[in-house]
Amino acid sequence: MRLSQSLFVTLREEPAEAEIPSHKLLLRAGYIRRIGSGLYAYLPLMWRVLNKVRRIVQEEMDATGAQECLLPQLQPAELWQQSGRWDTYTKSEGIMFAFTDRQQREVALGPTHEEVITAVARDMIRSYRQLPQNLYQIQSKFRDEIRPRFGLMRGREFIMKDAYSFHANEESLKETYQEMAVAYSNMLRRCGLKFRAVDADSGAIGGSGSQEFMVLADAGEDDVLYTADGQYAANAEKAVSLPADAVASIFTSREEVATPASDTIEKLTAVLKCAASSIVKNVLYQATYDNGTTVIVLVSIRGDQKVNEVKLTNELSKRAADYQAKTIIGLVVPDSEAMSKWVAQPLPLGYISPGIGDDCVKPGTVTAKILRLVDHTAASLTNFVTGADRPGHHITGANWNTDYPLPVQVDVRTALVGDRAIHDPSQTIETARGIEVGHIFQLGTKYSEAMGATFTTEQGTEQPLVMGCYGVGVSRLAQAAVEQSYDKDGIIWPVAIAPYQVIICVPNVTDAAQMAAAEQLYQELNAAGIETILDDRDERAGVKFKDADLIGIPYRIVTGRSLQSGQVEVVTRSTKQSQEIPVPEVQGVIRSWIAASIG
RNA sequence: CGGGAUGUAGCGCAGCUUGGUAGCGCGCCUGCUUUGGGAGCAGGAUGCCGUCAGUUCGAAUCUGGCCAUCCCGACCA
16 A cells, blocks of 8 residues: 555544543544444554454364354344344344334344344254254444443444354353354454453343453553452452451440431441441342332342442342243342332431331332342341331341341342452452443353254254354454554554554655665565555654554564665664664565464 | 533634634645754634523623534434
8 A cells, every 4th residue: 555545544633532552543543434423434454453353263263163254234023023132232222223114114224233134043953963053154243332431432324243052051152152162362362452252141141141341541441350369350340359358346235226317337336336337238229120029129238348249130030930020121229210110208317227128118000019139248247237128227236037037048249359260269359441342242042042943963853053152242342452552652553463564654755766776665565465555755754653553553664764775774663773784685574474473 | 312511713722711803733825944743933824602582781791492413321223
């Protein structure tokens, strides 16, 4: 590419619309332009980067025997109705762009493709002899994100690699899942990224085991908890750990005490001069299921701990059948307005006990019984402090069973930095920020059962296909690479995904010798398969150097002063190290550098 | 959706308090000089001041509605 003939525009000032370094740099360096909220044009340089990433993803997927295909982005509602996800994906918090066509058919733009691929499998897979299968595609996905953010990090249209595997049994699924975990590690390593694979919540997609691949960067949207020995890493929303030991209660007998203006743990510990870990905190939630049923949930947890709402949602999801529902669609701490719809009389917020009566709920508005859950941290307390169910009063020295029935025990606590690890209590939990670029799931039979995708076993019986699914955010990955690798002058692309490997800067285009040398190298390098840009613009040298640094091409050749001794200057972007190399040797040297950095 | 902010030239911003012919820097165009880290001088072009309504003799400026974008929360590759 000759820059003099390219649509190449860099910005000297930081665009106001961008917040994080990678977003600013991609805009400034002319890689992307915003078209609408969460919608970006991938300009020629960006498209080359994306294709580099795609190639690596394809190679690693193909190496596992997965087969590339391409599924429609426009999807009929029918399929989503069969899987039971139409309503949850289109209503209220729904993330799917859905509309009606001119024949009054309901259709949607694919946010993901479980339904489509399962329909294909239902049609095509008949026998265990055809299993396992793993199909993947790389295409744009559409998601009506509530808040698009940070450029390509969270777009409403973005490029994703999604793969779906089909198996006769769980063992086969686990095998492919492990292969995918290896393939994902290979992809990210080859893209030159520092990353960590972490245990994850499987969320709305459903299923059992799941791991996320996190690119480590401060601008990440996720918290990763891990131990220094490398034995444990998990998304904070999934993480488990040993809580700090509770301080022994200073109370010995059950008493109701006046605790004016003590509606928070902090105030209460000050008034009672006790430890937060001696308190049973009771948090009220309002859960909504897909059939419209609203359930009031009272979670009791130790005072120094926090409820993890993801874990809580999963617990409530397991109980959906108790309410004749399939899934939970909402979980909130009700505000006074939400609460006014179902309370019989004002609740003593901040002073609730685990035993508050079901009669505080107005009959007929929500389910009559409050669902009571207790976190393990609170269940093991004795002589604890808790609310007295009337404002300004708490109970001290309370005990489960004698004072309150012990509710169902669950793990809904948030793991914290500094907690001890479960696998080895001598290890403490540390934290880092991560950008989720990949996620692999063991789905099981959720979709195949719902959609009737079955196969015939060796024994001649019919069974639902066992499925896995595996995603990579290709466009997010590309931006994550920038977030992880830049300096004050601009982007520093890992060599493997740089749009070009070499840029030749001609300091003075009116100097015939400089131009001739540059032309010669440009032709030679490209002919040798080294992707090279020629900056032959009629600009001053300083402008060219600044732009070369900004767009982050790994190696820069300058056909300047040193030409007099038959040499050109070669500068490595990442280190800024410069050396003069005789023209005939340039190709060999750069080739070896590229080989060394791509590995 | 709740909370916060912003919309003025391609980009970054001032002007608005106190209404009176729309400005600065960068970029862009022309010419001359310059030519190794975002050049200098001279000349030039570019605006429905987000949008609709209201107040007023007069609105970028005051008032109200709407729209869009960004940031903080719930969602996710």
